[in-house]
Amino acid sequence: MESDNLAYMELAIHQAKLASESLEVPVGCVIIKDGEVIASGRNRTTETRNATRHAEMEAIDNLLEMWQRDGLSKAEVAKNFSQCILYVTCEPCIMCAAALSFLGIKEVYYGCANEKFGGCGSILSLHSSCSEPFISDKVPQRGFKCTGGLMASEAISLFRSFYEQGNPNAPKPHRPLVQKKVE
Amino acid sequence: MNKQLQQIIHIPPNPPVSPTHQPTEKVYAALIEPKHANTIIRRLNQIAPLQNLQHLKRIQKKQLQGGKPELYVVLCLASENETKSNRMPPDVEDIVNSYHLTPFITEVNKYAALSKEEWEEQCKLWPTSYHPPTYNIPGITGFSEEDSKAVFNFMKSTVELAKSGDHLIVNAAMIVDPLVGQIIASACDEVCSWHTGTSKAKTETCDFKQLEGFTSHVDANITAKDITFLSNGSANNLQQCYKAVSCLNPWWFAQQSFHSSPCYCHPLRHASIVAIEASAARDRHLFPGFGHNEKSYGVDCNSSSSVSLAKRQRVDLENVKNSGEQDANTEGSNSLGRPYLCTGYDIYLIWEPCAMCAMALVHQRIRRIFYALPNPETGALGSVHRLQGEKSLNHHYAVFRVVMPELEFPVER
Numbered sequence: 001m002e003s004d005n006l007a008y009m010e011l012a013i014h015q016a017k018l019a020s021e022s023l024e025v026p027v028g029c030v031i032i033k034d035g036e037v038i039a040s041g042r043n044r045t046t047e048t049r050n051a052t053r054h055a056e057m058e059a060i061d062n063l064l065e066m067w068q069r070d071g072l073s074k075a076e077v078a079k080n081f082s083q084c085i086l087y088v089t090c091e092p093c094i095m096c097a098a099a100l101s102f103l104g105i106k107e108v109y110y111g112c113a114n115e116k117f118g119g120c121g122s123i124l125s126l127h128s129s130c131s132e133p134f135i136s137d138k139v140p141q142r143g144f145k146c147t148g149g150l151m152a153s154e155a156i157s158l159f160r161s162f163y164e165q166g167n168p169n170a171p172k173p174h175r176p177l178v179q180k181k182v183e
Numbered sequence: 184m185n186k187q188l189q190q191i192i193h194i195p196p197n198p199p200v201s202p203t204h205q206p207t208e209k210v211y212a213a214l215i216e217p218k219h220a221n222t223i224i225r226r227l228n229q230i231a232p233l234q235n236l237q238h239l240k241r242i243q244k245k246q247l248q249g250g251k252p253e254l255y256v257v258l259c260l261a262s263e264n265e266t267k268s269n270r271m272p273p274d275v276e277d278i279v280n281s282y283h284l285t286p287f288i289t290e291v292n293k294y295a296a297l298s299k300e301e302w303e304e305q306c307k308l309w310p311t312s313y314h315p316p317t318y319n320i321p322g323i324t325g326f327s328e329e330d331s332k333a334v335f336n337f338m339k340s341t342v343e344l345a346k347s348g349d350h351l352i353v354n355a356a357m358i359v360d361p362l363v364g365q366i367i368a369s370a371c372d373e374v375c376s377w378h379t380g381t382s383k384a385k386t387e388t389c390d391f392k393q394l395e396g397f398t399s400h401v402d403a404n405i406t407a408k409d410i411t412f413l414s415n416g417s418a419n420n421l422q423q424c425y426k427a428v429s430c431l432n433p434w435w436f437a438q439q440s441f442h443s444s445p446c447y448c449h450p451l452r453h454a455s456i457v458a459i460e461a462s463a464a465r466d467r468h469l470f471p472g473f474g475h476n477e478k479s480y481g482v483d484c485n486s487s488s489s490v491s492l493a494k495r496q497r498v499d500l501e502n503v504k505n506s507g508e509q510d511a512n513t514e515g516s517n518s519l520g521r522p523y524l525c526t527g528y529d530i531y532l533i534w535e536p537c538a539m540c541a542m543a544l545v546h547q548r549i550r551r552i553f554y555a556l557p558n559p560e561t562g563a564l565g566s567v568h569r570l571q572g573e574k575s576l577n578h579h580y581a582v583f584r585v586v587m588p589e590l591e592f593p594v595e596r
Contacts, residue, residue, distance in 0.1 A: 045546075049466050049467055050460055050547070051546035051548070052456060052460075052543040052547060061449075074436070093546075095542035095546065098537060098538040098539035099451050099539050102436060102450055102539065103436065103450060103451070104436065116576065117542070117545075117575070119538070123573055123576075141434055
């Protein structure tokens with residue numbers, strides 16, 4: 001199981017590298033169901049100019065599109081999510097952690113912690129938020145099992161090399177960008 | 184239920200503190216004759232200045248039932264350990280004696296209020312003055328009449344947006360450029376009505392159709408003033424099915440008991456998320472060259488965008504002059520005034536957003552959030568979480584609740 005975890009996280013790291021090659025902040029993920037990779041995603045915030053297009057959101061949308069094409073019912077989609085495990089290189093942010101909880105995902109493994117935006121323990125703990133609703137006809141909140149630190153150093157070194165280049169898409173660079181000479 | 188007035192309430196980064204939780208200090212106070220007020224205050228300010236209580240008003244006016252006002256004055260600090268009479272400085276004692284005052288001990292707030300809400304709480308104890316910190320975000324220190332009118336009008340049209348179609352009450356989101364009163368993008372919850380294309384190309388077409396939808400808004404150059412008012416009582420339907428509001432009930436999807444109809448649903452397409460997507464699509468459409476060919480930007484600008492650019496640049500200049508710190512506006516804009524993501528834009532929501540939507544709005548750099556109704560179970564802007572007060576986040580918006588008397592509060596108890 002441990003080696004499986006590493007193998008899946010390797011795939012997520014590969015997605016993060018793809019992001020980096022496209023000048024996107026290097027975060028990647030894969031979603032596993034029944035031991036099979038059923039979706040992958042990487043950050044696309046720059047390309048889409050939509051800062052919510054995180055790796056997790058990309059992978060989730062891929063799944064929903066696929067399941068819609070296959071004509072799955074809502075119940076089947078919900079059941080499927082409850083059997084999914086996400087491997088993501090960086091702790092899901094507050095937005096993604098909330099989204100994963102809404103979907104009722106089974107489990108999440110992440111690489112490095114996200115000390116600025118993390119929603120799975122760093123800033124908020126949305127994965128462990130379970131509470132009885134005040135209004136009885138509402139659906140109770142759902143959490144998910146969450147484990148961090150899987151291949152964290154690989155994830156961090158991706159970030160490091162990305163930011164060392166300088167993020168050309170940041171609103172105002174704090175460091176001068178490395179100018180590549182055009183011959 | 185008391186009839187509430189239409190108002191805009193700032194929801195501060197920190198929860199307001201009740202006066203019993205704010206540290207207090209004991210002072211001597213006394214009832215004085217109004218005709219002696221000036222003389223006594225002048226004298227007290229000389230002999231017993233309130234050094235560390237600068238925020239405290241020296242005098243308090245209480246309106247009695249008979250209509251006659253009573254004036255109370257703070258004489259001096261009272262030490263907790265000593266008995267009354269021998270702790271008052273002799274000079275103050277002189278005043279007490281010569282005006283036949285009856286000093287009593289009362290509590291006042293020890294520190295100046297940090298927010299308007301805190302200040303309002305303080306004044307229940309003893310009036311204080313409040314000097315709001317100089318924020319860069321307009322509205323925190325209050326709205327002009329014109330600005331509030333624009334806010335109410337945008338909120339009203341957001342309510343209209345949610346009511347239209349099928350009578351199914353959902354959340355609605357409207358992203359607005361406040362400088363020119365222009366709607367950038369608007370959307371409703373799409374968790375139940377999501378249709379994806381079967382191919383990427385089709386998705387693109389869908390995107391483009393949506394885009395035409397909001398560019399027609401742009402062409403019509405809708406301004407706050409043009410938006411027609413909602414008639415009173417038209418929001419009655421809001422009571423009925425608020426369960427369909429995504430942000431209020433985001434876990435509905437995990438429920439196993441729905442019909443096994445084919446899945447045209449996307450549990451994450453809350454109104455804010457869809458609106459952000461639409462604003463990004465608009466940006467890609469208006470500024471297609473961004474990131475590829477710098478020189479192509481701004482060429483396709485229509486006239487209203489140009490007005491927007493000019494106004495934005497002017498305001499940016501003012502911001503630079505007025506604040507030593509870098510303002511988010513100027514930081515985000517490039518030289519042509521095209522904002523970085525939604526920098527400088529406002530969003531109007533009917534319901535306080537959930538954590539997913541609230542964080543999405545952080546990511547997209549929204550400047551101000553206006554919502555009409557609180558979301559007590561899953562709201563992330565004060566009700567359950569308070570993202571505007573999370574220091575570690577790289578962006579902070581200002582949050583306002585717009586109280587609309589015509590809206591009922593179905594989940595507020």
